[in-house]
Amino acid sequence: MTLQWLAITAIYFEYGQAFRSGLVDDLKDAYCTTPTPLIFDGRLSTGHPPVDDQICALVAFFRHATTDQECLTTLVYVLGNLAVPAIFLLVEPCRQPRITGILKQQQPPAISFQRFLAYPTILGLMYQAVSMGPTMSIYWMLFIQSTRIQERPLYVSRADAEGIITAITAGMFLPTFAMIVSAQPIFTWLWQIFPVLVWGIHRGYVRIALRPCGAKNQQMGNTLIHDLFVFVFLMCWVLHAMVVYPIIMDIDALKAIVIPSVANLPPTVSIGRRIADFLKWDGAIGMLSTMLGSLWFTTTRRETLGMMGWYMLTVPLVGPGSAVAGVLIWREKRLS
Secondary structure, three states: OOOHHHHHHHHHHHHHHHHHHHHHHHHHHOOOOOOHHHHHHHOOOOOOHHHHHHHHHHHHHHHHHHHHHHHHHHHHHHHHHHHHHHHHHHHHHHHHEEEOEEHHHHHHOOOOOOOHOOOHHHHHHHHHHHHHHHHHHHHHHHHHHOOOOOOOOOOOEHHHHHHHHHHHHHHHHHHHHHHOOOOOOOHHHHHHHHHHHHHHHHHHHHHOOOOOHHEEEEEEEHHHHHHHHHHHHHHHHHHHHHHHOOOOHHHHHHHHHOOOOOOOOOOOOOOOHHHHHHHHHHHHHHHHHHHHHHHHHHHOOHHHHHHHHHHHHHHHHHHHHHHHHHHHHHHHHHHO
C-alpha cells in the first residue's frame, strides 16, 4: 500500500505541479512553436505534428535542464543517484541458478518475475516517458508480488556481467555525459532512447561472447557485478560530496538543489526552478521506492531493522544512491 501511495504522490507532485505551474505550456512556447522546432534542428521531426509536439516537450525539458544553471546541478545529482536502480533493473533478470557446479543454460530467470519485469528495456522506456518516481513505485509493487525470497545462490554468467558493464558504459553513461556537456539537440534526443541502446549493446555483446562454445556462460560473473556496485557506490558518494557537503548547513541552498517543494510553484517562477522541482520529486520518490522495496531482500526482523538503520545513517552521509548501492553490495555477496 505504501508503494501505491508513492506512485500516486509521484504523479501528483511531478505532473500535477508541472501542469498547474504552466511548465509544460512554457516549454512548448519556448521550443516547440515554430513549424520546424529548434529542438529538432530541422532533422528529427517525424512529420506528424501531434507526435512531434509531445516529443518536443519531452526533449525540451532536458534541453533546458542542461543549459540552465538553476537546474543543471539538480539534474546531474538526480541522474547520478538514479543510475543505481537503473542498473539494478538490468542486472536482476539475468540471474540464474547454479546446479551441479555449472550455470544452467537456457533457463528462465531464477526469480519468478512477471513477464513485464523481465524486460528492463520496457521499464527503461517507461522511465524516460513517465519518469523514475512512478516507474520504480510500480516496479517494486510488482517485484514484491511476483517474487519469492531466494536463499539459494543466484548467479550472473560472466558473459551477461561483461555485457551489462559494456552496455551501461556505452549505452547509458556516455549518452548521459554527452547530453549534459553538449549543446547539440541530437544528443538530448538520443538520450531519450538510451534503454534501447543499452539493450542492443548488452544482447550483442552476449551473442559475441557466447560464440566460442558458450564458455563464458559457464563462468560466474558475480564478482564483476559486485565491483560494478562498488563503483557506483563510490561514484554517488563523490557526487554527494561535491553537491551536498558544501551546503550541508544551508537549508535554503539544500532546498534549491535537493529538497523538493511541497507548495505549488507559481507560473511566475523561472522555468529552471520548476524543472528542478520536478527532478527533485522524481529523484526523491524513485529512491524512496527503491529503499522500501529493498527491505524485501531481508529475511529476519534483525536484518530489516539493520537495513532501516543503514539508510537513516548513510543517506545524509553518502547520499541515497550510495546507500542503495551498499545494500546491493551486501545482497550480491549473500546471493553468491
